[in-house]
Structures are given as C-alpha cells and as structure tokens.
Amino acid sequence: MSQWTDTIRQISGVDPRKCMKCGKCTATCPAYDHMEYHPHQFVDMVTTGRVEELMASKGIYTCLTCFACVERCPRSVEPAAIIEAVRLAVIRQQGGNHMTPDQIPGLLDEELPQQAITSALRKYSKGG
Amino acid sequence: MTYSYFPGCTLKTRGKDLDTWGRASMEALGIHLEELPQWQCCGAVYPLAKDEIGSRLSAVRALAAARDLGTPLVTLCSACHHVIKRTNYDIRHDALFRDRANNYMAPDTAYQGEAQVLHYLEVLRDHVGFDTLAKKVVKPLTGRKIGAYYGCLLLRPSKAMAFDDPENPTILEDFIQAIGAQPVFYAQRNECCGGYVTLEDPSLSQARAGAVLHNAAAQGADTLITACPLCLYNLQKNGGKLPVVYFTELLAEALGLKEVPV
Ligand code: SF4
Ligand code: SF4
Numbered sequence: 549m550s551q552w553t554d555t556i557r558q559i560s561g562v563d564p565r566k567c568m569k570c571g572k573c574t575a576t577c578p579a580y581d582h583m584e585y586h587p588h589q590f591v592d593m594v595t596t597g598r599v600e601e602l603m604a605s606k607g608i609y610t611c612l613t614c615f616a617c618v619e620r621c622p623r624s625v626e627p628a629a630i631i632e633a634v635r636l637a638v639i640r641q642q643g644g645n646h647m648t649p650d651q652i653p654g655l656l657d658e659e660l661p662q663q664a665i666t667s668a669l670r671k672y673s674k675g676g
Numbered sequence: 677m678t679y680s681y682f683p684g685c686t687l688k689t690r691g692k693d694l695d696t697w698g699r700a701s702m703e704a705l706g707i708h709l710e711e712l713p714q715w716q717c718c719g720a721v722y723p724l725a726k727d728e729i730g731s732r733l734s735a736v737r738a739l740a741a742a743r744d745l746g747t748p749l750v751t752l753c754s755a756c757h758h759v760i761k762r763t764n765y766d767i768r769h770d771a772l773f774r775d776r777a778n779n780y781m782a783p784d785t786a787y788q789g790e791a792q793v794l795h796y797l798e799v800l801r802d803h804v805g806f807d808t809l810a811k812k813v814v815k816p817l818t819g820r821k822i823g824a825y826y827g828c829l830l831l832r833p834s835k836a837m838a839f840d841d842p843e844n845p846t847i848l849e850d851f852i853q854a855i856g857a858q859p860v861f862y863a864q865r866n867e868c869c870g871g872y873v874t875l876e877d878p879s880l881s882q883a884r885a886g887a888v889l890h891n892a893a894a895q896g897a898d899t900l901i902t903a904c905p906l907c908l909y910n911l912q913k914n915g916g917k918l919p920v921v922y923f924t925e926l927l928a929e930a931l932g933l934k935e936v937p938v
Binding site for chain 2: 561579582610612618619628632633636659661663665670671
C-alpha cells in the first residue's frame, strides 16, 4: 500500500474496500471511452496502492462528476469522490493546477455561461 | 407569500431568461421571490473533498441568512440547487463540518441546518400544485411534444437531493402536462450531457450532448427543457438542432406573460 492510499481515503472520506467488484459503476459511466482507467479500477487501484498511475492518467480530468456511479453503486462506495480525491492529490501539489485564470480569456465564447468558468476553476485548480 | 431566492452568478448574466421568466411566473402564481441580500456565488461545483470547508461556506451563509429570515430558500439553477442542498445535508449529518463551519463564521446563532432548500420545481409541485398551475394556464402549449432534460445535478445523489425518483423522475413531465403539452419520455433524460468538460475535452461534450439530443428527437420531442444553464449551453453548442429552452420560458408562455416566438 502506498502513502497515497491513506491520503485518498482521507480526502474522499470513502472506504474503497467496501467495493464488491460488480462493475456497475463502470457499466454506467458516460465518460468510459475517455478514461484509460474506469471507475471500478480507480476504486481497486486505490485499495492496492497504485495511486500514482491514477494520478498520471487523463481520466482524472475527464470524469464528468455526473454521480451516476455514486447513485448506482450497490455498496455506497462513491467512485466519483475517489476520482476527485486523486485529482486533488495532484492539484494540491505546488504547481499542480490543471487550469489557471489566465487561460480563461482564450477559452471564452459569447454564450459560455459563468457557471462553466467557475466550475472549471473549481475542478481544475486549488480550492478553498 | 414571500420566499427567499438565491439566483446565482449565471442567472444574472448569460442565464437571464431562466431568472426573469421564473420570477415573473412565480409572481403570477402568488409567490414573491425575494432575492437574498448579499448572496455570494455558490462555487457552481459541490466539492466532494471531505477535508475542504471553505468552498462550502458561501452556501452556508446563504442558508443561515434564509434561516434568519424565516423563509424557505428557493433556487432555480440546477448547480446552485445541488451545492446548497448538499451543503445543508452536510450541516445536518456531518458534525465535524457543522462545527468547523460555525467556528469559522461565528454567526450570532449557530447554523444547524434549519433552513429548507427548495428547487423552483419543488415549489411548483408541492406548494403551488400542478393542478392549480394547470388552472392558471391561459395559453396551453397544445400539440407541443416536450422532452424533459433532468441531467445529473437535480437528481443525484438522491440521498441528499431528495428531489424525485433518481431513475424514473416525473416532476418535469408533470410540469409539461400542466402547461398543456405532451411529455416525451426518452432514456437519456437523466444521463449526463458532458457540460463540465466543455473546456477540457470538447469531443466528450459533443459525444454526450449528441447522444441526449439524438435520443430525444428519435422519441419525437420537438423541444427540450432544462433548469441548468450549462446543460442548455452544452446541448445547444455541442448537441444538434433540437431547440433547448429553460422550463421557465415555457411556463411564462403558458401563463400568458411571454410573447410566443413565431
Ligand atoms: S461521476 Fe465520473 S466516473 Fe462516475 S459515472 Fe460519472 S463520469 Fe463516470
Ligand atoms: S458499483 Fe460500487 S461495488 Fe460495484 S464495482 Fe463499482 S464501486 Fe465497486
């Protein structure tokens, strides 16, 4: 088990060992094709200490935080909370922000709602 | 009757149609939505990190203000609703969060989760009543086939949101019926449109939004309704041709408050 396993458990408040490996979270995940590790693998790899591989994967930014895996997990494991905790383990490192405010002007279009910018900064940079 | 109202950042800017027609319609139904004084942006995303307190404090401030005013707190934007309702759930169920939030904010009276958070649709369903609404409709949307787009944030996680059945919701379809239109059921109505990654991975947003609109159109919908400005933007920009509007726009039309576009 790596030091990261405890960190992820602390940030997420989730016990990944509750997982019974049914795969329902992954079966329902709408970002499946855009994540190299799928929700059940996040849960499994945190348990077995392979957190650094998850931290280096693009799926921590493409999870849609749609809570389908949370709602449909029969064991209340909350895979989305684990994925967010892995993302935060990266983002909270010095220089770890995935998006910064100076990138925003280049991403704007006339219709883009404020909500899109606020949520992107919340998800991809250090929070409060 | 007066309820407290939390509009949120987007309803003051890009999402004005959701706000303007929402307020006007509620007024016509006998409920005045009084904007909470000095509200702060809710942050748009509910933080899943249990060890973060600060990012939930603006929601706690709004909740405490509504409690002090003695009124329910009404939200309209799906994201604001999600953040504020879940924060209220945390205050009620997570003693450590409750203590730390109160310790930091030091309000005159500790906030313990007394406020009631209601989505606008819950006010329509539970306080106005869809039967009463139907009686006040002057321009029924007869013949229109409307698909309800719930998305994620209103429904999930159902334990904290307690909004409707998360897998077979009916509140928006009941609303559509009340304004005289025909609801169209389709499988993707409570699946994610991919709005959050519209800046990060547009190909994923396009795939998701396309799937939602394609499914709704295949089931015969002529229009989709939503309560989320990000869903509306994403479905319109990345989805396809099917029109997507705020549910409050159709409500105002049905109540005779808004000119029907030709
Ligand atoms: S929250 Fe993320 S991991 Fe879970 S189902 Fe949605 S996209 Fe997939
Ligand atoms: S749905 Fe829950 S129990 Fe099943 S594999 Fe996913 S996390 Fe494990």
